[in-house]
Amino acid sequence: MRTDTAAPVRLEDYRPTDYLIDTVSLDVRLHPTATRILAELAIRPNPAGRAGAALELDGDELELVSVALDGGALAPGAYEASPSGLTLHAPPERAFRLSIETRVNPTANTKLMGLYRSSGVYCTQCEAEGFRRITYFLDRPDVMAVYTTRIEAEEAEAPVLLGNGDPVERGALPNGRHYAVWRDPHPKPCYLFALVGGKLGRVGGEIVTRSGRKVELGVYVEPGKESRAGYALDALVRSMRWDEQAFGCEYDLSVFNIVAVSDFNMGAMENKGLNIFNDKYVLASPETATDADYAAIEAIIAHEYFHNWTGNRITCRDWFQLCLKEGLTVFRDQEFSSDERSRPVKRIADVRALRAQQFAEDSGPLAHPVRPSVYREINNFYTATVYEKGAEVIRMLKTLIGPEAFKAGMDLYFHRCDGTAATIEDFLACFAEASGRDLSHFSLWYRQAGTPSVAVRTAYDAEDRTLRLDFAQSTPPTPGQTEKEPVVIPIRLGLVSAQGRGAPLKTADGRTLEDGLFVLDKTADSLTLIEVPADPVPSLLRGFSAPVRLEQELGPAELLTLFRRDEDPFNRWQAAQTYAMRLMVRAVEALRAQQPPEFDQGFAVALGELLAATDDHAFAAQVMALPSEADVARELGREIDPDAVLHARKALRSFVGQTAGDRLAQTYSRLETTGPYSPDAASAGRRSLRNAALDLLTAGDPGRGIPLAQAQFASADNMTDQIGALAILAQHPGPAREEALAAFGEHFAADPLVLDKWFGLQAAIPEAATLDRVRGLMRHPAFSLSNPNRTRALVGTFAMANLSQFHRADGAGYAFLADMVLQLDGSNPQLAARLLGAFRTWRSLEQGRRAQAETQLRRVAAKEGLSPDVSDIVTRSLA
Numbered sequence: 089m090r091t092d093t094a095a096p097v098r099l100e101d102y103r104p105t106d107y108l109i110d111t112v113s114l115d116v117r118l119h120p121t122a123t124r125i126l127a128e129l130a131i132r133p134n135p136a137g138r139a140g141a142a143l144e145l146d147g148d149e150l151e152l153v154s155v156a157l158d159g160g161a162l163a164p165g166a167y168e169a170s171p172s173g174l175t176l177h178a179p180p181e182r183a184f185r186l187s188i189e190t191r192v193n194p195t196a197n198t199k200l201m202g203l204y205r206s207s208g209v210y211c212t213q214c215e216a217e218g219f220r221r222i223t224y225f226l227d228r229p230d231v232m233a234v235y236t237t238r239i240e241a242e243e244a245e246a247p248v249l250l251g252n253g254d255p256v257e258r259g260a261l262p263n264g265r266h267y268a269v270w271r272d273p274h275p276k277p278c279y280l281f282a283l284v285g286g287k288l289g290r291v292g293g294e295i296v297t298r299s300g301r302k303v304e305l306g307v308y309v310e311p312g313k314e315s316r317a318g319y320a321l322d323a324l325v326r327s328m329r330w331d332e333q334a335f336g337c338e339y340d341l342s343v344f345n346i347v348a349v350s351d352f353n354m355g356a357m358e359n360k361g362l363n364i365f366n367d368k369y370v371l372a373s374p375e376t377a378t379d380a381d382y383a384a385i386e387a388i389i390a391h392e393y394f395h396n397w398t399g400n401r402i403t404c405r406d407w408f409q410l411c412l413k414e415g416l417t418v419f420r421d422q423e424f425s426s427d428e429r430s431r432p433v434k435r436i437a438d439v440r441a442l443r444a445q446q447f448a449e450d451s452g453p454l455a456h457p458v459r460p461s462v463y464r465e466i467n468n469f470y471t472a473t474v475y476e477k478g479a480e481v482i483r484m485l486k487t488l489i490g491p492e493a494f495k496a497g498m499d500l501y502f503h504r505c506d507g508t509a510a511t512i513e514d515f516l517a518c519f520a521e522a523s524g525r526d527l528s529h530f531s532l533w534y535r536q537a538g539t540p541s542v543a544v545r546t547a548y549d550a551e552d553r554t555l556r557l558d559f560a561q562s563t564p565p566t567p568g569q570t571e572k573e574p575v576v577i578p579i580r581l582g583l584v585s586a587q588g589r590g591a592p593l594k595t596a597d598g599r600t601l602e603d604g605l606f607v608l609d610k611t612a613d614s615l616t617l618i619e620v621p622a623d624p625v626p627s628l629l630r631g632f633s634a635p636v637r638l639e640q641e642l643g644p645a646e647l648l649t650l651f652r653r654d655e656d657p658f659n660r661w662q663a664a665q666t667y668a669m670r671l672m673v674r675a676v677e678a679l680r681a682q683q684p685p686e687f688d689q690g691f692a693v694a695l696g697e698l699l700a701a702t703d704d705h706a707f708a709a710q711v712m713a714l715p716s717e718a719d720v721a722r723e724l725g726r727e728i729d730p731d732a733v734l735h736a737r738k739a740l741r742s743f744v745g746q747t748a749g750d751r752l753a754q755t756y757s758r759l760e761t762t763g764p765y766s767p768d769a770a771s772a773g774r775r776s777l778r779n780a781a782l783d784l785l786t787a788g789d790p791g792r793g794i795p796l797a798q799a800q801f802a803s804a805d806n807m808t809d810q811i812g813a814l815a816i817l818a819q820h821p822g823p824a825r826e827e828a829l830a831a832f833g834e835h836f837a838a839d840p841l842v843l844d845k846w847f848g849l850q851a852a853i854p855e856a857a858t859l860d861r862v863r864g865l866m867r868h869p870a871f872s873l874s875n876p877n878r879t880r881a882l883v884g885t886f887a888m889a890n891l892s893q894f895h896r897a898d899g900a901g902y903a904f905l906a907d908m909v910l911q912l913d914g915s916n917p918q919l920a921a922r923l924l925g926a927f928r929t930w931r932s933l934e935q936g937r938r939a940q941a942e943t944q945l946r947r948v949a950a951k952e953g954l955s956p957d958v959s960d961i962v963t964r965s966l967a
């Protein structure tokens with residue numbers, strides 16, 4: 089067992105391994121409780137390592153059955169084995185073969201790392217350090233080998249046997265057993281190893297790559313769910329085509345398989361040629377999946393597929409380089425979704441998520457750079473910072489060097505680094521070379537944590553017709569980094585006048601600002617624009633051109649000008665959000681001073697105008713989704729009272745709903761759809777606006793909205809409209825809500841993925857009774873703490889998406905979560921550590937809650953024998 093005293097791993101301590109493993113031949117005999125793994129490793133001294141060093145293979149909860157060197161037994165003193173490692177004291181100073189037999193119990197593996205069973209299906213999860221739970225190995229990504237895997241199982245128990253690479257052989261064996269052999273010719277790190285064995289249904293397809301290679305595609309799901317696998321297959325085909333066109337990346341094996349399993353710690357995993365997915369991100373039908381589910385499936389299918397080049401062909405030298413594959417692959421999947429759907433709407437959704445997750449992380453005790461330089465538990469670094477901020481850094485790079493140089497840099501990267509385990513430095517060198525730019529200052533984005541703020545002051549001189557913009561940046565301190573340097577911030581901008589379109593941007597030295605791009609790379613800088621006809625409203629950070637907080641002093645009239653006239657859709661949306669945010673922040677202040685909140689009509693009126701005029705439904709729906717309670721809390725930043733936030737937001741929603749009531753009702757009836765459900769972006773946009781209109785209408789006038797929601801709930805032919813109505817009903821206490829919830833629970837009793845939505849909806853109800861409701865739902869027959877999806881839906885939603893109830897003033901929400909974390913830590917520490925992350929903003933609360941949160945964090949910290957996962961999070965949270 090590992091203990092909670094795991095030593096920190098540091099980037100600066102990196103050195104190559106003393107040995108290399110060139111080929112791995114595995115013979116896996118699947119058995120529910122005693123699976124045997126025979127591993128034959130071709131090992132040789134690494135010329136870059138220390139000659140004559142001991143060979144120290146990693147292990148984790150392993151049982152060694154036997155070990156042999158070049159076919160001969162090892163003398164007892166020649167090696168040392170424990171569940172957590174196998175050491176050869178003096179291996180030969182030449183190439184040799186090591187044969188290791190281990191035994192593992194997949195049924196008892198509740199951590200869902202290594203080889204485990206999900207609903208009886210054998211599957212594996214090896215990233216980051218799971219392969220060492222299968223066999224002893226140099227479990228680090230810079231050890232790349234060619235794998236051959238033979239899988240043997242009882243045919244009745246596991247008729248389907250899948251591995252990485254191409255299938256080479258299969259056959260029957262005596263006693264009802266059978267086997268399959270898979271070979272992956274591409275050298276890979278062991279974290280990309282996978283195998284699957286079980287009873288699975290298959291939906292198949294085929295694609296011919298641009299060079300004419302035929303690839304067989306398979307999506308494997310629980311038998312009987314095949315009809316829900318079609319969309320995933322379709323998304324896969326579109327992803328493969330897109331990657332050829334957009335990035336020149338072609339698939340490189342004869343088979344590509346995806347397997348959906350119901351017990352999975354994360355979203356999905358990019359194992360070479362054999363992606364394994366959380367079934368939530370594969371299974372979809374109109375009756376069970378929402379438009380958001382379809383979009384997420386499309387994005388994650390693409391993400392995992394895109395890893396084939398950015399992650400697998402080119403992998404990471406060490407886990408500090410995680411953003412090398414994750415940031416880049418998120419960027420790629422975001423681009424894909426933008427091309428498949430609406431680019432502005434995708435950008436808005438991504439920025440919402442970035443702010444909700446990454447900005448929150450970056451402003452609290454768990455803040456870390458995109459490329460961390462130290463970790464105690466790597467599982468805890470699959471974060472919004474590594475993924476989402478990592479993608480923003482790539483996007484800024486593209487903005488700064490331009491699309492052509494970016495393309496040339498990517499081509500160079502694919503060409504130069506293919507087949508290697510690379511670093512951020514290797515990656516950036518390709519773009520420096522392709523663009524002829526010095527990227528050393530830019531690279532600070534990878535090392536410096538924290539969200540920079542950019543403050544802007546503008547001054548218009550009517551006589552000179554000049555506009556002066558003064559920019560100043562600063563980054564708040566983060567753990568371990570008190571002093572911050574200025575970063576390179578690309579600021580896209582334009583001018584919007586009250587009359588109409590923006591003027592061209594000419595600078596004082598007579599240049600035109602190309603693409604409206606100003607680069608702020610100092611602590612303070614200014615920009616003077618000339619020939620500016622009339623006092624305009626500066627539209628800054630268009631498209632959210634950098635992951636920063638913008639502090640720009642705009643009055644209500646200026647915000648409305650941007651909202652109505654900006655040619656940049658992101659900033660139109662942003663102006664509306666900023667307006668609404670101001671109203672809510674002022675309402676919070678009023679409520680805390682025992683005053684009733686007051687709102688002006690401007691926002692509601694502009695919203696009504698938009699509803700009357702727009703045909704971009706998805707965009708309008710984004711405008712109508714007011715900043716969340718968590719957004720408001722982040723804006724307040726300190727001394728947060730979640731109850732005041734809840735009531736301020738409710739009050740504004742109700743005010744807007746009343747003020748724009750007739751317009752909302754018209755929108756609702758105008759957008760009624762007929763004909764069969766289709767998940768395409770336009771249809772989804774229509775549904776999202778219609779549901780958003782009903783939501784606000786009901787917030788303003790429940791007597792008018794609830795009957796509409798009830799009718800929609802009863803008649804909906806698709807999950808989007810059904811759950812949309814149920815979510816509205818859930819906000820309003822009373823029999824309508826309870827009846828609808830009961831009906832839904834009964835109807836979908838046998839469909840765990842749909843019940844997760846039902847668990848989540850109830851866990852998110854902002855009422856004092858919710859904690860008891862959550863406790864009650866934990867006794868529901870479909871609920872199980874051993875299933876990560878169920879746990880996240882109920883416990884995770886309560887802790888992460890119910891601001892006022894998790895942060896109850898009496899501390900009961902915190903105590904409940906601490907109980908859950910301590911209970912789960914014994915079985916699934918990764919999941920426990922994730923849930924504990926809900927405390928990440930605890931220091932910004934008002935002092936009563938802060939004290940309650942600290943009490944519970946200390947209670948968790950005091951528990952003996954904590955996993956390294958939970959120990960790491962709780963220690964950092966309290967530091």
Ligand code: PHE
Pocket residue numbers: 213215216354355356357358391392395414470
């Ligand atoms: N590498 C996976 C992805 O982002 C995430 C993952 C990490 C899955 C660790 C499982 C375990 O695509």
Ligand code: ZN
Pocket residue numbers: 391395413414417
């Ligand atoms: Zn990924």
